[in-house]
Amino acid sequence: MQTYLHDKPIKYDGTQLVSHFAYNHFNLLGDAIVSFMGPCDVKIDQLVDLEDVHQNAFIFSENMLHFIVEHFHDDLLLTIAWQRLLIDLIISEMKVDLPGGPWERRGDDIYDDVFKVSVSIATRSPVSCLIHTGINISSNNTPVLTKGLDDYHINPQALATGVMNRYRAEIESMRKARAKVRGVG
Amino acid sequence: MQTYLHDKPIKYDGTQLVSHFAYNHFNLLGDAIVSFMGPCDVKIDQLVDLEDVHQNAFIFSENMLHFIVEHFHDDLLLTIAWQRLLIDLIISEMKVDLPGGPWERRGDDIYDDVFKVSVSIATRSPVSCLIHTGINISSNNTPVLTKGLDDYHINPQALATGVMNRYRAEIESMRKARAKVRGVG
C-alpha cells in the first residue's frame, strides 16, 4: 500500500471520508494511507458515527493531524480491527518521542487519563473501506477535555511519517503471516 | 464469546491447536478464549508456522501461560489482525502490573529488548480459525534468549483473567463499532 504526507493544510469536515479521496486529491490509485494537518469541524449531519449523532457530539479541533486510510475490499469488521491496530501503532510511535508516555487506547480512541487525544471512525463506501483518525495538535477550544501533540511537544510531521511506515509494514506483515501457515485439523 | 481459565497444567505440544479444543476439553461450544499453564514443547513436525520449520526453530519452554482462541468463521486475515490486537492487550494487561514495563509487540511476538517473551500463531481448521499464544512464565533452558512472567513477578492467573476479559470486550466492541456507522459515498 502507498503512503503520502501532504504538506499543505486541509480542513477536515467529514466530506474527506469518501472513496477515492487519495486518488482524487493525491493521485494515489489503490490501497493507501495519507496524512495531512488542518482544523477539524464535523457537523452533526456529516457524522458517520451514529452514536455521536445520538449524543449530538459534533467534532471540533483547531488543528489536527489527520490520517485517511482506504482499502479496496469490503470487509468492514477487518477494517475495524486494522483501525484499532493503527491506533496502537500511533501510540507506539508517540512513545518513541516520549518514552513511557501516558496514552492508552480505549476502543478506537487515544486517551491520556481523562483527556481525549484523538477521534476515529471506520466505515464503508460502495467500493472500499475507509478509516479516518485525527490526532489533536492543539487542545484549545475543544468541546470535550483534550490534549494535543503540542502539549507533548511531539512533531506532527515526524509522527505522521513514522505512523504511516508502521501501518504499511503491519499490513504487509499480516499478509505474509497469512501465507506462511499450514492448516490444522 | 466465552472465556475459561483451566486450573490444571496441560503440556502444549501443538496438538492442542485444533478445532473444538475448548469444546472437547472444557465443554465450551462456540467462539471462546481459554487459558492454561504448562510446559511448551512443539517439535518440528507439529509446527504450523512454516518459517519456523524452514529455520528448524522448534519451540520449548519449561512453563508458559497459554491462550487458545477459536472463532467459528473462515477469515484468516481477520484472525491475524485479532491475534495482533490480543498481543497488544496482553502487553497492556502486563503494564497494569508493571507500569512502564519494557515490552513491545513485533509482528505477533512480545519482546523485551532482545528477549523474546512469547510465541504465537494463527491458522485455520476446516471449520474455524484458531490462535495460540504462549507467554513464558519461566525463562530457563529456552532455545533463544527469553524472559518470562516470573522475571517480572507477574502472576499468570491474574494476567490470564485480565487478558481474556479484555479480549472478549474488544471483540464485542468491534462488533458494536461494525453496527454503529452509516456508509459513505
Next chain:
Amino acid sequence: MQTYLHDKPIKYDGTQLVSHFAYNHFNLLGDAIVSFMGPCDVKIDQLVDLEDVHQNAFIFSENMLHFIVEHFHDDLLLTIAWQRLLIDLIISEMKVDLPGGPWERRGDDIYDDVFKVSVSIATRSPVSCLIHTGINISSNNTPVLTKGLDDYHINPQALATGVMNRYRAEIESMRKARAKVRGVG
C-alpha cells in the same frame, strides 16, 4: 440479537426499511428484530420488490403487525433464507393459537387458500441486511384478497412476542450448529 415490541402504532410506508431503524427509533444497537402495529401504505416509488413495481402492485392494509429485522452482515442470500425461516416461525406461532390453522408459506408469503395474509421483503443497505414482514391484522379494503389476524382471533402482541423469541432462538441455534460440527472429506 435483541428483540423489542413497540407499544405505539407506526404507519409503515416503506421508509422504515432502512439501516439502523431499530437504533434510531428504539436505541437498539446491533442485530435486532423489532415489532409494531400500524397501517401499511407503500407507494410504488417506495417499493423495494421490483416485481411489484413491474406489476404496479402497491401495498395497503388498514392495520398490520410489522416486523423489521436487521443483521449487520452483507449476505443477502443468507438473509433471504432467514426471512423464509421467519415466515415458517410465524406460521408455527399462529398455530399455537389455532392448531391446525390453514396457513402455508409460498415463497416469502403466508397464504390461507387464495387469501394473502402477509407481505415480506429482504434487501440490503450499505452496512447491513434487512427484512420487513407485515401480517395483516385487518383484512378490510386491501387491494388483493386477504385475511388478517382479526379474522382468526389471534392477538397481535402475543404473536409478536412469540415470533421474536422464536426468531432469536433460531438464529442462536443456527450459530451453535455452525460451531458443533467437524468437517468431512
Next chain:
Amino acid sequence: MQTYLHDKPIKYDGTQLVSHFAYNHFNLLGDAIVSFMGPCDVKIDQLVDLEDVHQNAFIFSENMLHFIVEHFHDDLLLTIAWQRLLIDLIISEMKVDLPGGPWERRGDDIYDDVFKVSVSIATRSPVSCLIHTGINISSNNTPVLTKGLDDYHINPQALATGVMNRYRAEIESMRKARAKVRGVG
C-alpha cells in the same frame, strides 16, 4: 440444481457424507439433492455432530429415507439455514399425505410429540457444503423413541420426489428473490 431418486437401497454409515457423493455414485456433477432408502448405522467415530459424540449418541435405524444435499459453495451458516428450510419442506410434504399431521421442527429435527422422526446434520468438505437428513421409515429397535413413515402410512418414494422438487424450487426461488430487489439507504 439436480435431483435424483436412487431405486436401490444403500446403507448409510456416515461415509456417504462426503464431497462428490452424487457425482461419484450417480454421475451428477454440481449442486444436487439425491435420495435413497436403507438402514442407518453411524458409529461414534463417523459422527460429524460433536454434541452427539459427547453424548455417545450413535445413530441407528433399520430403514430410513435419506437425503444428501451438496452445494459447491463455502457458506456453512447458509447451508444450515437451507437445511432447516429443507426440514420445513419435508414436514409440508408429509402433510400433503396426512393433512394436519403432528410434526414440528425443533432445530434441525422433526418431532411428533416425544417421538423423534429424523436425524440431520450440515457440514463442510474442502470444496463444498453438505447436508444429510434421514427420515425414519421403520421405528423398530431405535436407540431413542421414534416414529417412522410406516407408522404414518406415508410412501417414502413419493415423499422423496415431492421433497426434492420442493427443495429445488425453494433454492431457485431464493436466488430469484436475491435478484429482484433494489438496495435501500
Next chain:
Amino acid sequence: MQTYLHDKPIKYDGTQLVSHFAYNHFNLLGDAIVSFMGPCDVKIDQLVDLEDVHQNAFIFSENMLHFIVEHFHDDLLLTIAWQRLLIDLIISEMKVDLPGGPWERRGDDIYDDVFKVSVSIATRSPVSCLIHTGINISSNNTPVLTKGLDDYHINPQALATGVMNRYRAEIESMRKARAKVRGVG
C-alpha cells in the same frame, strides 16, 4: 444465465450501467448478458472509470455494439476477471469471421495496433456487479484513433449472438470446473 439481443437501437450514455437494466427493459430477472446497438456518448459526469475522469476522457462513438452483463453477486474482482475473459471471447468470435484478425486484448480493451476497437468497464451496484463493453461499429468522429466492425466487415448481430453464447457457456463451464475438483493438501 440469460442472453438477449435487442433489435432496436439504444443510445448508451452511461445511465444504462445500473442494476436491473435487463430486468427493467427486457424483463430478464437474474444473471444476464444483453446486447444492443446504438451511439455511445458518455459525458464526464457519467463516467465510472475515474482514470478516464482524471484524463477528461469522455467516450463517443456514432455506433457501437453494446453488451451489458449483470451478475447478482458482490465480487468485483471476480467480475473484472470475467470481463477480461469476455473480451477474449469477443476477439475469438471476431476471428471466426476474420481468421488471423489483428486484434489483441490490452487490459480490458481490444486494440488493432494503435487503433482502439472497444471500451469496457466493470463496477458494482448495491445489489450486483455489472460490465459494460462497447465495440465500435463505426470508427467515424471518435475522440481517439479507432477502428470498428464496419472496417472489418463483421456483422454486429451475428457477433453479438456468438459472443453471448460463448459467455454463457464460459460461465457455466467455470461453475462446472468449480464442482469437479477435490481439494489438495
Next chain:
Amino acid sequence: MQTYLHDKPIKYDGTQLVSHFAYNHFNLLGDAIVSFMGPCDVKIDQLVDLEDVHQNAFIFSENMLHFIVEHFHDDLLLTIAWQRLLIDLIISEMKVDLPGGPWERRGDDIYDDVFKVSVSIATRSPVSCLIHTGINISSNNTPVLTKGLDDYHINPQALATGVMNRYRAEIESMRKARAKVRGVG
C-alpha cells in the same frame, strides 16, 4: 506476486500441486507463479480432476513446461477465472513466437485442431488456491493426440518468462481496475 523460473528439471506427478510448493522449494513466500520443465506422470490416484478419474484419464508426457500458481485467498471460482486468463496469456505469448499460430482455448485446455497441447487444473488447499498448467514440450508417447512446443519450435524458457511476466501484470492490472471505479445505482 512473485515469479520464478527453475532451471533444473522436476518430474511432475501431482504431488507438486500442494500448498506452499513455491515456498518449500524455492523459498518464495506469498502469491507466486513458478515454472519448471520435466516429465509429467500423474497416476489416477493423484488426479484432482474427478472427470479425469471417472474416465480413467491419467496424464503422461515425456517433457512439459509446468506452471504452478498459488494465491493465498479462498475463492476457487475466481482462481478458475484467472486460470482461464492464464491459458489465454499463454496462447498470446506463443503467438509472439509464431504469429497467427493455430491454438485456441477450449475451457482450460489449449488445442491445435484435434491436438491437445496442455493440461490444467485449479483447486484449493486448506489455506490457498492453486493452479497447475502443463504445456507439452514433447508430443511423443502421449495417451491422446498431442502437439508440443518442440513441434512449433518454441523455446520453453523464453515462453515461461514471457507468460509469468504477463500473468503478474494481468493480476496487478485487475487489482488496479478494482480500485479505479466508482459504484453505480
